[in-house]
Amino acid sequence: xxxVTQNPRYLITVTGKKLTVTCSQNMNHExxxxxRQDPGLGLRQIYYSMNVEVTDKGDVPExxxxxxxxxxxxxxxxxxxxxxxxxxxxxxxxLAGTHHEQFFGPGTRxxxx
Amino acid sequence: RxxxxxxxxxxxxxxxxxxxxxxxxxxxxxxxxxxxRQDCRKEPKLLMSVYSSGNEDGRFTAQLNRASQYISLLxxxxxxxxxxxxxxxxxSNTGFQKLVFGTGTRLLxxx
Numbered sequence: 001x002x003x004v005t006q007n008p009r010y011l012i013t014v015t016g017k018k019l020t021v022t023c024s025q026n027m028n029h030e031x032x033x034x035x036r037q038d039p040g041l042g043l044r045q046i047y048y049s050m051n052v053e054v055t056d057k058g059d060v061p062e063x064x065x066x067x068x069x070x071x072x073x074x075x076x077x078x079x080x081x082x083x084x085x086x087x088x089x090x091x092x093x094x095l096a097g098t099h100h101e102q103f104f105g106p107g108t109r110x111x112x113x
Numbered sequence: 114r115x116x117x118x119x120x121x122x123x124x125x126x127x128x129x130x131x132x133x134x135x136x137x138x139x140x141x142x143x144x145x146x147x148x149x150r151q152d153c154r155k156e157p158k159l160l161m162s163v164y165s166s167g168n169e170d171g172r173f174t175a176q177l178n179r180a181s182q183y184i185s186l187l188x189x190x191x192x193x194x195x196x197x198x199x200x201x202x203x204x205s206n207t208g209f210q211k212l213v214f215g216t217g218t219r220l221l222x223x224x
Contacts, residue, residue: 048211090157
C-alpha cells in the first residue's frame with residue numbers, strides 16, 4: 001500500500017530535550033516536505049527536500065533541522081524544543097513538486113512543556 | 114494580506130443541500146490550484162485539482178477565475194460524510210516548489 005508514515009504519532013516532551021520525528025514514504029517520491037498546522041494559521045511549510053542530500057528552508061524553519069540521506073526518509077529534528085513548537089506536524093511527499101498531489105502522513109501531535 | 118484567504122465557516126447545511134466555498138489568492142503568477150479535504154485532526158487529502166476550464170468530479174465542481182484571483186468549490190447533494198474542512202491550496206510566490214494552504218472552510222452537514 002502506498003503510504004507516508006510518521007513516528008511517533010503523539011509525543012509529550014519537555015523544553016530542551018532533543019527529539020526526532022521520522023517520516024518515510026514507499027512511493028519513490030523525490031520531493032518531501034514538513035509542515036506544521038496551528039489553529040488559525042493553516043499548514044505552514046518548515047523544510048522541503050527535492051531529492052537526496054537536497055534540502056531547503058520553508059516558511060518557518062527556525063528551531064528545526066532535517067536531513068535526506070535516503071530517498072524514502074526525511075526526519076525532522078528539534079535540537080532544543082520550546083513550547084512554541086507545540087503543534088500538529090505533517091510530513092508529505094509528492095512525485096515531483098507542486099503540480100502533483102501531495103501525500104500526507106497521519107500527523108504527529110507534539111506537546112512541549 | 115494573506116496569500117490565500119478562506120471563510121473559516123462553519124457552513125451548516127442540511128443533507129441534500131448545495132453549498133459553495135470561495136477562496137481568494139494574492140499571487141497572480143500562481144499556476145497550480147487544489148482543493149484538499151481534512152477530517153478532524155487527520156491528514157489532508159487531495160479532493161481535486163482545479164483547472165482553468167473548470168472541472169467536475171461527481172458531486173463536486175471546481176472553478177478558477179484568474180481575473181479575479183479566486184477559486185471555488187461547489188458541492189451538490191451534500192452528504193453527512195462531506196462534513197470536513199476544505200483547504201484551498203495554491204502555488205507560492207515566495208519560492209520554488211512551495212504550496213500555500215488556506216486555513217480552511219469548515220462544512221457541517223446535518224440530517
